Amino acid sequence: MLLSQVETPSYIIDEGKLIDNLKVLERVQQEADCKILLAQKAFSNYFVYPLIGKYLAGTTASGLYEARLGKEEMGKENHVFAPAYKETDFDELVNLCDHIIFNSVAQLMKYKDKCLKAGVSIGLRINPEHSTQGDHAIYDPCARGSRLGVTLSNLQQALAKDPTVLDGVDGLHFHTLCEQNSDDLESTVEVVKEKFGQYLEKMNWINMGGGHHISREDYDVNRLIRIIKDIKETYDVEVYLEPGEAIALNAGYLITEVLDIVDNKIKTLILDASAACHMPDVLEMPYRPPLMNSYEYDKKPYKYRLSSYTCLAGDIIGDYSFNREIKVGDRLVFEDMAIYSMVKNNTFNGIPLPSIYLQKENGECQLIKKFGYEDFKNRLS
């Protein structure tokens, strides 16, 4: 099937683009001698895990389900970080994961023995308290009062009470970036060294989290490689990165059809896709998703607001303009729709889930999954 023939709405994963991204990551692994993991939170389409596993060292998870998925479908290194672990999950987690990262000293002490017995490598997430994100407070783990990671003062207090706290801990983990370049990583690493360097000296690995936009065109890959090499040399540690976005950045589309056009001072296109159901980050972040063959609202003669066929008044995707008039039945293609999209889908308003296709490098689209009424109904009773 060709792209023009798939039903709407559908997500298309672009295999060629995915491979391009993976090759950039492979180069980082080779030149910096580090390991890169897929953060499944951003992209869990396990149909392509065998492909991703050819390039990357493994997977990382945010909890039990992702950990199980990584183990079942990629089967390489399998890490997990969660702000807290449930006792009922933990026995299964130590069987699934080779690295478990804790968010607090209390969680570390609670589960340390279980990890040591199971031969799991233990990590502690630190909070360097160095914000680099400007206006995205919702994605800033260094924001004031953040629950994510142990601050230096909290670690020092814990060590003053019990000097054995870090015994058995193998690695430190920080995750402070979101869609950022390696200059922000560099300033973060400076702070990590200054504050946590004395602890890092005793560790076997450091995990620098995600948020590295490594496969973005303007990303300074050479600087990233320099930073990693420097840490390895200074502390004699293995270095991990666990990006989500960078793996499938720009490697997916959401194809939708115009169902109606409503003109109430603004011409609004009603699409068979929804921000609330299919691209929730548009409302949450918020941002205006890229759309093929479109322009900023004021740039071209044909101006429209793109919206959805849910009942939510605020289910608005964004304002765009075009070189041509848009008609009912036209297909529009949202870009960069592989990450934080399928993993966040829901059936609010009884809206169907988009099908998922893989577009091969020869242009052929292979169906991965189609959804129906049962997928809506089965979650509700």
Ligand SMILES: *Cc1c(COP(=O)(O)O)cnc(C)c1O
């Ligand atoms: C979200 C997250 C990632 C992946 O972040 P991206 O922005 O998708 O690269 C990695 N590690 C942790 C701990 C995360 O919370």
